[in-house]
Amino acid sequence: MRTYDQYCSVARALDVIGDRWTLLIVRELLIRGPSRYTDLQYGLPGIATNLLADRLRELEDHGVIAREAAPPPVATTLFRLTPRGESLKGVLEALGQWGRPLMVGPSGDAEFRSHWLIFPLQLHLSDHEPDLPPAVVEIRTGEQPMLLEIGGSVRVRPGTVRNPDATVTGTPSLILGLFTGALELAAARARGLVFDGDEDLVRRVQPLAVAAG
Amino acid sequence: MRTYDQYCSVARALDVIGDRWTLLIVRELLIRGPSRYTDLQYGLPGIATNLLADRLRELEDHGVIAREAAPPPVATTLFRLTPRGESLKGVLEALGQWGRPLMVGPSGDAEFRSHWLIFPLQLHLSDHEPDLPPAVVEIRTGEQPMLLEIGGSVRVRPGTVRNPDATVTGTPSLILGLFTGALELAAARARGLVFDGDEDLVRRVQPLAVAAG
DNA sequence: CAGCATCCGCTTTGATACTG
DNA sequence: CAGTATCAAAGCGGATGCTG
Numbered sequence: 422m423r424t425y426d427q428y429c430s431v432a433r434a435l436d437v438i439g440d441r442w443t444l445l446i447v448r449e450l451l452i453r454g455p456s457r458y459t460d461l462q463y464g465l466p467g468i469a470t471n472l473l474a475d476r477l478r479e480l481e482d483h484g485v486i487a488r489e490a491a492p493p494p495v496a497t498t499l500f501r502l503t504p505r506g507e508s509l510k511g512v513l514e515a516l517g518q519w520g521r522p523l524m525v526g527p528s529g530d531a532e533f534r535s536h537w538l539i540f541p542l543q544l545h546l547s548d549h550e551p552d553l554p555p556a557v558v559e560i561r562t563g564e565q566p567m568l569l570e571i572g573g574s575v576r577v578r579p580g581t582v583r584n585p586d587a588t589v590t591g592t593p594s595l596i597l598g599l600f601t602g603a604l605e606l607a608a609a610r611a612r613g614l615v616f617d618g619d620e621d622l623v624r625r626v627q628p629l630a631v632a633a634g
Numbered sequence: 635m636r637t638y639d640q641y642c643s644v645a646r647a648l649d650v651i652g653d654r655w656t657l658l659i660v661r662e663l664l665i666r667g668p669s670r671y672t673d674l675q676y677g678l679p680g681i682a683t684n685l686l687a688d689r690l691r692e693l694e695d696h697g698v699i700a701r702e703a704a705p706p707p708v709a710t711t712l713f714r715l716t717p718r719g720e721s722l723k724g725v726l727e728a729l730g731q732w733g734r735p736l737m738v739g740p741s742g743d744a745e746f747r748s749h750w751l752i753f754p755l756q757l758h759l760s761d762h763e764p765d766l767p768p769a770v771v772e773i774r775t776g777e778q779p780m781l782l783e784i785g786g787s788v789r790v791r792p793g794t795v796r797n798p799d800a801t802v803t804g805t806p807s808l809i810l811g812l813f814t815g816a817l818e819l820a821a822a823r824a825r826g827l828v829f830d831g832d833e834d835l836v837r838r839v840q841p842l843a844v845a846a847g
Numbered sequence: 848c849a850g851c852a853t854c855c856g857c858t859t860t861g862a863t864a865c866t867g
Numbered sequence: 868c869a870g871t872a873t874c875a876a877a878g879c880g881g882a883t884g885c886t887g
Contacts (some may be wrong), residue, residue: 422654424857424880428741428806431661431726431751434733441635441860447643458869467638469861474870497868505710505735512671512728513644519725520647523720528641537642593641636860636877654879671850682880687851710849 428532437483438509442468443476444516447502447509450486452539467534487507517541525603527594535563538593539577545601546575546626556622559585562593575626587618602627650696651722660672660722663699664692665752668714670704679745680800698722730754738816740807748776751806752790759788761838769835772798772813773805789837813839820837834845 424441425432442465449464450456456464462473477500480486485506489499493503499523502509517540538560555572559582568585570576589596593613598604599614606616606623616623638645640829651657655678662677663669669677670821690713693699695700698719715722730753735768761784768785772795779783781798783789799804801807803829812827819836829836 424783425658426744426748427658428659428737428744428746430730430733430737430754432658432733433736434729435657437733437736438763439654439657444648444652445638445640445645448642457876462869466640467861468862470873471862472860475860498870509732510733514723514727515728516647518645520643520645520650523646523650524641531639537640541643576841600825615708672848680880682882683850684852684881685879 424536434512437485438512440476440479441560442472443480444513446473446480448474448508448513448540450500450502451510451513452536452572452619455471455489457497461500464534464536466534472605476597480506506543508524513540514544517544521601524594528592533563533593535560535565535567536579538562538567538596541597542569542577542600543575544633546577547626547629548573548575548626549629550625553625556586556619556625557582558618558622559588560596561588562596563592569626571626587616587622590615599623600627647725650698651693651725653689655685656693657690657722657726659686659696661694661726661753663713663715663719664723665749666727668702668709668712674713677747677749679747693719694726724826726753727757730757734814737807737810741805744777746806748773748780749792750776751775751780751809754810755782755790755813756788758841759790760842761786761788761839762842763838766838769799769832769838770795771831771835772801773809774801775809776802782839784835785841792835800833801830803828812836813840815843821832 422436424436425434445465446461449461453460453464458473462468462470465473477486481488484503486500486501489501491497491499515582521541532622551573555570558569560567560569562574565579566581568578568580570578584628589599591609594607595604595612595614599606599609600623606620610616635649637649662674663821666673666674668678672706673682677685678686690699694701697716699713700716702714704710704712709795734754759782764786768783771782773780773782775824778792779794781791781793781795802812804822808817808822808825809828812819812822813836819833821829823829
């Protein structure tokens with residue numbers, strides 16, 4: 422990107438991460454940790470491979486990411502955020518927060534990857550009853566199942582488990598609506614969500630403002 | 635901008651405010667409040683006028699800004715942020731914070747506008763001794779003088795005052811370095827800063843972590 | 848003068864094909 | 868797997884002209 426050439430920290434920041442795709446690459450690395458080139462491509466549907474290569478080089482030049490040779494037997498290149506890159510988390514959170522109202526409609530024909538749920542869910546959910554026994558909710562939406570692990574805190578990660586305390590199946594929009602509290606469980610069910618198991622787990626982790634209201 | 639077409643709130647946010655210049659337009663409106671077209675042009679050195687017009691229309695379409703006919707006798711169009719636009723403040727703050735390390739060097743030949751100081755200064759400074767009498771520091775850098783009004787809180791705005799309790803003159807880089815604590819007063823002076831008046835005022839408003847250290 | 852619209856050359860991006 | 872190479876399309880920057 423051409424520099425704005427302004428002595429302003431916002432403009433200087435945008436000189437580094439204002440290019441198209443750049444912040445989405447950072448999103449991928451924040452969610453998934455050190456990743457291979459092809460994993461990044463998979464998490465960034467629509468990116469042209471030359472652009473991904475360009476951006477990775479630029480981010481490396483700016484000290485935002487580092488390239489790392491994975492140890493044998495994998496023997497592949499890994500891209501990881503530097504501490505400076507990790508510190509973009511606040512920017513991504515602010516952006517994601519601001520973008521949430523734009524997620525209310527159904528996903529339509531937009532691309533979706535299950536792991537994109539990790540960021541918003543982990544940001545908004547917390548365990549309000551840490552003294553209760555730990556529990557696991559399996560979320561089935563998109564291409565791979567995700568686990569919501571509740572036990573003092575809430576962790577979201579890809580995976581499956583033998584006997585989850587609850588399973589939720591539905592569109593990403595319904596899942597997000599349910600857990601962020603925009604949608605009552607009954608309303609979500611009416612629109613096609615399938616929820617099996619312990620329904621109290623939803624209220625246990627929902628944002629407090631919602632759970633209270 | 636072409637949409638990313640991803641069902642992810644970061645991507646959706648970037649679909650709206652990810653274009654070149656867009657966030658800098660929001661910066662101007664956040665700092666200056668409702669502004670005329672030409673004021674925006676002045677605060678955005680380097681923008682092409684057709685791009686400014688394009689972006690303003692897009693931002694209006696997305697509900698981020700609104701156009702308003704100023705009352706007579708001014709009789710001009712004012713552009714102002716909607717509440718939705720105001721809520722981008724957190725994004726701008728996060729970006730500005732992240733960009734601060736990129737401001738350490740001198741400004742070089744980069745463009746500068748005095749009012750750009752308002753955002754970072756107001757964000758980082760506070761009055762640690764609200765029981766002391768109010769005070770005013772006049773900052774002279776860039777094209778117009780700025781006032782730092784201290785009295786319980788800290789306000790920064792364009793203007794002059796007859797008898798300021800202190801005046802600081804120097805490059806934007808020195809001013810920022812001094813108030814954010816990156817530069818000791820003595821060191822700033824050695825590099826060309828001129829400070830007249832009550833030196834304690836600097837410590838009174840500096841970020842606490844710095845003042846304590 | 849404020850607030851654009853138009854035109855044109857240049858740069859960036861996107862799609863696809865190909866390679867060590 | 869991790870890119871390069873190529874080329875068309877879109878976006879951007881700069882100059883200029885138009886309109887109330």
